[in-house]
Amino acid sequence: MRSDTIEIRTGDRAVVHDLTRECERFVGEERDGLLNVYVPHATAGVTIIETGAGSDDDLLTALDDLLPRDDRWRHQHGTPGHGRDHVVPAFMAPSVTVPVLGGSLALGTWQSVVLVDTNVDNPVREVRFSFLAG
Template identity: 65%
Template sequence: MTENFRTHVLDITTGHKETVVDLTADCEAFLREWAGGRDGLLNVFVPHATAGLAVLETGAGSDTDLLAALRDLLPADDRWRHRHGSPGHGRDHVLPAIVPPHATLPVIGGRLALGTWQSVCLVDTNVDNANRQVRLSFLG
């Protein structure tokens, strides 16, 4: 690992219900410690087959709307061939094709260059796994 690359793993407990978890403060704290005011890229990665990352507004209902849209698009019923776990769990394995498990974000002057209302969020519809990891990697 060079001085231009740093990585850190967050341990996140999501509970046993569908959820959107805002990771923006965790990303900013990581960059304050390791970016040193440099420009670069922050890669956020979820090493799970049933979770994803989204950049969206939170707190005004968009996170709830996203979960509702995913329920409409990927119903938790018996249509899925992947059948272990809770009923409809197969949809959780399709989620990362729609909500990808990664995001690469610009860092300017050591800070995330997000839009005014944008947040970095973990999207987890898997009610069978409450423990998640998120890898933050800064290249700058």
């Protein structure tokens, strides 16, 4: 298995950061296998979604509706409402696995691999790519 880690600057606001190009670069020399994308953080997740047509903003809005950033959370350190950031990975897993066929990600036409980070207290994220040849 081959593995590498990159650093992503997400800044001080909730973001959906497209990782697809980084994924493609990582598997560029490979043929067939599985790519795993993993975020080793308690307040971020990885998913597959359409980007650029408003779906990324819709996802953040849905998370705000489902998990409001208010004072209801028992986990109280950080900015107000930060406790909800620790619940996000229960809804947005910390990893996804994508098939790689003939050196290309086997994603649907509009699918992108994204990092979802709602934690405004942590502006830098680590993302690990691992490739298992098939």
